[in-house]
Amino acid sequence: MDDLSGAPLADFDAALPLSPLGPRAWASQADKRYWNAIGPWGGWTAALLLKAVLAEADHNGTPVAMTINLMGGLDETAPLALMTRPARQGRSMEFWTSELIQNDASAAMAMVTLGHRRDTLTAHEAEFPQVAPPESLNPPERRAGLAFGAMFESRYLPGAIPFQSEGGSTETFTWVRDAQARPLDYPLLAALADVFAPRVFYRSAERRPVSTVSMTVYFHATPQELAAVGGDFVLAQARARRFEAGFFDQAGTLWSRDGLLLATTEQLCWFK
Template sequence: MADAPHSFDRAINLTSVDVAPGRARYDGEITADYQNKIGPFGGVGAALLAQGMQQSVGEGPELISITADFLTGMTEDPIEVSAICHRVGKSTEFWAASIKQGDAPSPALRATGVFSKRRDTLEWTEGEMPDAPPPQDCERFQPPRTWGERIEIRPALNTDFFNSDSTRNALWVRFAKDRPLDPIGLVCLADTPTPRVFFTAKRFVPLSTVSMSVYLHASAEDYSNVGADYVFIDAYAGRGGGGFYDQHARIWSRSGKLLATTQQMVWYKAEK
């Protein structure tokens, strides 16, 4: 008997409705497994957009980067994912995708993505993965939403965000129930760091990610080597003010390979 699909694969499952060269439309469902305070966890929303573009691209080109904008919260209603190709070059393809629900006049989420076939070229990495306790020595932190049950988070550095003089911290993350890492999963996990404003406000405050970019560096060999193991996310904020702050993070394999870099702009509400 075949194993049941992982909860994350169920959450990003899309059914083809209308597919033609350079464009596609899919139907999907919002599952209860990755719900946040309002709608699904943002990482899953970005992953749905990435999945829609990846299915449209087909075999060969890999996701190199994605920028997702969160226009409004999603409901539990079915979704429609549309993808369109803006240009196919010699080595890169440029796509856009959006998610709509019901009769809403505008998308709930939108994204642009770049796809390419990786080549054997000069390679380097600036900086090194920080020293940190291994995940088995770090206590699990579980956000009080269903997505926190499906994604295992173990803070490793600067773990007490209510008593910190810096927004920089690090955590070990992986999908619960042993799901192997791939580009779509990496996009999702990029949204797991604790909101940076908590470190400065010393309390929970209302917030919402408005835009997230993920730049994927991992090769097929890197994904294979990680398997279902933890990845290490080192995150910090550059500046907050005027109701918005940025977040920057690097995602490493346990062996010290840089898998992705990611940035966010986040809206927040906190008095001085």
């Protein structure tokens, strides 16, 4: 179910395997290349949950929103199962659930909203940040770190520095793309919505355990707009608003090089 053309798969595609298990059921496997500190990177999980819905032959429309709840850790060796269900299918909107199961326990679940995009009023109120282009920035030095970071090419703009202070802004800007310049589509856009480092890293000099609890992604880009981006860099902008009682939020935006807002995202994270 990964590439019917016979062309070689990009690493991102190969890391999201889907094999039919039965009606509304798919088998998959975790991929250590997209590993975070103690388990799969949340962006990989989001992409897999979305891909399972888009693999269903009777889905209609393109993604306009999804909310993912990350409920438990995943083992790197045990097989995964994905169960999808169309909660409601209408003429203009569809609502699907996608559940990731391992060892008979639910590890993550998403509500995916599909919509039929139409020619309507078009306006662009959000303002594209005026930042230097990616070609003007030096690639960061390669260093040991989280595995999934090596699967992307990132160019960091001057801004907040992690683990440096107890205050100040947590806003950062990063140009990022797949390391193989894989063309942008909805699963990859869902993954990039979680490419931001946790904002608490920019608020505290202390290294703290942290994990995403819930993430919502709004897909503003049309398929044609994603195709126009291709394998180019996307500008990832992120900031936090409040840290309190073991939880914090973070908001992110993803922009094309020419200033088109591709997606927005909200996260709730747990921390110590």
